[in-house]
Amino acid sequence: MTKTKILSILKKSKKYVSGEDLAKKAEVSRTAVWKHIEALKRGGYRIEAKPKVGYRLIETPDILSPFEIGSGLKSKILGCKIFCFKEVTSTQEIAKKLAVQDCVEGTVVVAEKQTRGRGRIGREWVSPLGGVWLSIVLRPNLPPQYAQRITLTTSVAVAKTVRRLYGLNAKIKWPNDVLVDGYKVCGVLVEASGEADRINYMVVGVGVNLNVDFSMVKPNLSKTATSISQILGRKVSRVEFIREFLFEMEKAYITLTKNRFNQILAEWRKLSETLGCRVKVISQKEVFTGEALDVDEDGYLLVRLKDGTVKRVVSGDVSIRKE
C-alpha cells in the first residue's frame, strides 16, 4: 500500500522529505503523494508540509493498525500477523475462527472495542474504546493441561509490562487477574482446543483497562476495577503497550515451551498478590477459607485450611480477605 509506504519513509526520516523523493520512492505521482498525505492527516497523523522543502512527521497518533503495531515490534513470532478491527463481538471469537482456518502461530487480533467481551466462565468483560482488547493464537507442542500454565505465564508478562512502562506496582491475583493497588487492570483468558494429549491451538486473550474511565461506562465496576489512565492521570499509548507486551509475552512463552515453567513460577510468586494471604475460595463444589500457601508446578493454587490440610484449587473464584 502506497500510504503505508509513504508513512514508513516519513517515520524513518527525522528530517523533511521532499515531495519529489516521496513520489520516487513510493513510485507514484506527486499529486498522489499529496493525496495520501492529506489522508494520513485526516487519520490523525500530524505532518508538517514546508513549501519547497517537503514533509515531516511530527506526531503519530495512537492508532491500532498492523502497520503502527508492527513497526518497532521486537517479538519475532507473536504479531507476525496482526488483524485490527474497529469493533468486534470479541477478539477471542475472531482468533478462534482464524485458528480453525489454520492461521499461523503468533497471529494477533486487536480491536478498538468489543461488544461481547468475555472473561472466565463466560462472564461479561466490559470493553469500551481506550482499552487493549487482544487475542493471540498459539500452537504449542504441549499437552492440553498446560492451559493453566499459559494463564500464569500471560499474567506475568502483563504485570511486567505494566511495571516497566508505567512504574506501577502491578500484582497478580490467582489465577488470571493483574491488579494495581488491589484494583483490577487486566484479565487473562486462555482457551485451548485439542486432543487428549496435544493442543491443536490455544487462544490467549488479554483485556487491559488502559485508557478507560469506568465512571463514564459502568460506574459499578469502579468498586473493583480501575485503569492505567485513571491511576496515572493521563492517557498512555495502546500501540506502545501492545508492542511491549507482545515482546514480554514472547520471551515468557519461549521459556515455557523450553520446559522452564519453574522460572515463570518464580517470577509469578514474586508478583503474586494472593500468596501468604487469607483467601476465600468459591468453587462449584464447595466454599472454604484458608491461607494461600503456594502454586504447584501445574499452576494450581495450594490453600492450607485451619485444620492443616492443604487443598489444591483447580478452578473457582478466590478472593483475598483483609485481616
Place this chain on the structure above:
Amino acid sequence: MTKTKILSILKKSKKYVSGEDLAKKAEVSRTAVWKHIEALKRGGYRIEAKPKVGYRLIETPDILSPFEIGSGLKSKILGCKIFCFKEVTSTQEIAKKLAVQDCVEGTVVVAEKQTRGRGRIGREWVSPLGGVWLSIVLRPNLPPQYAQRITLTTSVAVAKTVRRLYGLNAKIKWPNDVLVDGYKVCGVLVEASGEADRINYMVVGVGVNLNVDFSMVKPNLSKTATSISQILGRKVSRVEFIREFLFEMEKAYITLTKNRFNQILAEWRKLSETLGCRVKVISQKEVFTGEALDVDEDGYLLVRLKDGTVKRVVSGDVSIRKE
C-alpha cells in the same frame, strides 16, 4: 413427516394395517398413503401389500436415518438429536461446528462415508461405505484433563458393544484402539475445547470397521486392520450397532461424570490388550521398551523399564512386542 409417521405405524403393528387406517392416523388421503409406501419401498423397506387387507412391514433396511437410529434407542442423552449424512469430510468436523453453535449435549453426527476421516494426531482414517463413522457432542462439567479418561471410557463402551452383539473377544490397546485377534476394528478420537479449568465442549469420535472390506479399499490396511463383517463372514446392522453403542456409552459416561472413573478403569483393565505385555513406546521425545504395568487414575500408561524405573506415558504410539 408423513412418511415417518406411516413407517412408525407399520413398525408398531406386527399385523396388516389397512390403507384406510393408515390414512386416518397419518391424516392424509389414501392416494398419499400409497405414494409414501412406494417411496419407502424404493428406500429399501420391504412392505407387503395384500389387497383388501392392507400393508405389513416385512423387513427394515440398514438405513442411517435419525428415525431408524432413534426408534428403539435406549439412551436418553446420547442421540437426543441425530444428524445423518451420506458423505461428509469428517463427522468430527461437523460435530465441532454444531458444538460451537451451542447444540445440545448428546447430539450425534453419523455419516455413510467420510472423505477426510481422521484418527489421532491428524492421521488418515479410511472411512468407506459400510462402517460406522460417528461423533458425539458432550458437555461434561469436568476439567479439560478428563479428555484422556473419556478416551478410555469410550473404548470400553465400544469393546463391550462388540462383545455383546457379536460374541467377539474384543480387546483394547492403549490408548484408543479396539482390536479383535490383534487387528484393529475401531478407533476413538476425543477432542476437547475449553478454558484452563473447564471444558466448553468435547467431541467423541468413533470409527468402527463394521461392514468394510479393506482388500477392496486399501489392501495395505489388512495387515493391521480388519472388520466385523470379515471376521463373522456376514454383514451386520449398522443401526443396531449405533443404538447399542450409544446406550453402552451413555451408561459409561454417567459413571464417569459421577466421579466413578475407577469403575471404568476396572473394566478397562479387564479388556486391556496392552497390560502385562512388553511394549515399545514411541513418543515425541524418546523411544523405549518396557513392560506395560498399569494405567493410572488419569488414564495414562505406566511402563516399567529394564532398570525398574516406571515411566508415565502421556502420549505417543505404543506397540505390543511379541515375545
